[in-house]
Amino acid sequence: MSPQERLTAALxxxxxxxFLGVRAELKGDELTLVLPYSEHLVGNPLLPALHGGVVGAxxxxxxxxxxxxxxxxxxxxxxxxxxxxxxxxxxxxxxxARARVIKIGRRIANVQAEAWQNERSQPIAAMHxxxxxxx
Amino acid sequence: xGSGDPxxxxxxxxKDALERVQAMMQWTPQGRALGFEVTKLDGAKVWxxxxxxAELIGDPxxxxxxxxxxxxxxxQLSGMAxxxxxxxxxxxxxxxxxxxxxxxAEPGRDVLAEAHCYKIGRNVxxxxxxxxxxxxxNPIAHAAAAFMLNTQGKTGANLRGKKT
Numbered sequence: 001m002s003p004q005e006r007l008t009a010a011l012x013x014x015x016x017x018x019f020l021g022v023r024a025e026l027k028g029d030e031l032t033l034v035l036p037y038s039e040h041l042v043g044n045p046l047l048p049a050l051h052g053g054v055v056g057a058x059x060x061x062x063x064x065x066x067x068x069x070x071x072x073x074x075x076x077x078x079x080x081x082x083x084x085x086x087x088x089x090x091x092x093x094x095x096x097a098r099a100r101v102i103k104i105g106r107r108i109a110n111v112q113a114e115a116w117q118n119e120r121s122q123p124i125a126a127m128h129x130x131x132x133x134x135x
Numbered sequence: 136x137g138s139g140d141p142x143x144x145x146x147x148x149x150k151d152a153l154e155r156v157q158a159m160m161q162w163t164p165q166g167r168a169l170g171f172e173v174t175k176l177d178g179a180k181v182w183x184x185x186x187x188x189a190e191l192i193g194d195p196x197x198x199x200x201x202x203x204x205x206x207x208x209x210x211q212l213s214g215m216a217x218x219x220x221x222x223x224x225x226x227x228x229x230x231x232x233x234x235x236x237x238x239x240a241e242p243g244r245d246v247l248a249e250a251h252c253y254k255i256g257r258n259v260x261x262x263x264x265x266x267x268x269x270x271x272x273n274p275i276a277h278a279a280a281a282f283m284l285n286t287q288g289k290t291g292a293n294l295r296g297k298k299t
Binding site: 013014015016018019020039040041042043044045046051052053054056057058060061076078079080081082083084085086089 | 162163164165166167168189190191192193194195200201202203204206207208209210211226228229230231232233234235236239
């Protein structure tokens with residue numbers, strides 16, 4: 001299996017990834033998670049805007065998946081804490097997220113992530129978190 | 136898309152308050168999809184339930200629910216607490232939320248949570264929340280969040296918080 005196929009298979013085993021409808025795109029060792037727009041992801045139907053929790057969940061999923069790639073592990077790390085900053089409301093369009101592993105220690109990894117929609121330079125949210133590296 | 140205005144009224148007060156707040160929880164398509172419920176209100180405090188569903192599992196080996204579900208639940212319940220703290224409820228937008236995960240939720244069990252808006256200003260509300268199965272003394276996760284109040288240019292006494 002290619003790394004892309006392995007990644008797709010790993011995500012397919014996570015029911016919640018299916019609930020959100022995310023798919024993974026791998027370019028070298030850089031992952032992009034794609035969250036296609038769907039009505040059930042909306043938090044505020046008046047605007048309409050994506051639910052902040054969904055955008056947070058997308059970035060967290062991106063962070064632990066990128067971390068698995070960076071640490072060459074088949075298992076996902078456990079989340080210790082995350083902080084999510086909301087920068088713009090999520091429009092009813094597709095959303096993308098990428099994560100950067102800042103440091104992998106013996107037990108804890110520090111990861112940052114960003115989510116954007118039409119323009120990469122206009123992120124809708126940013127996340128930083130600590131993760132317990134699977135042993 | 137869109138299903139009209141959110142339910143109007145002084146959400147947290149008087150007869151049928153719980154039904155009104157529950158209606159607001161269900162007004163959100165994502166809250167509806169996840170099956171979130173509001174179970175109790177007291178001033179600027181709100182209690183809720185996120186039912187266990189197989190489709191929300193984040194770790195297929197253990198059956199533990201995904202962290203993202205807890206994030207979404209605490210975000211939404213915290214926003215509800217901010218709305219309940221306002222004299223004239225309006226919509227709110229999350230500025231930021233910080234979540235500490237102490238442990239995975241027990242597989243097969245509903246997640247409960249309570250959120251308290253402990254400070255509200257003209258523009259911003261501050262909320263703490265905790266998720267658990269049985270008691271906040273044995274937490275799954277803690278959250279601290281700030282919300283912007285969508286006051287549409289209105290500021291002043293009508294939006295100042297009531298007693299929390």
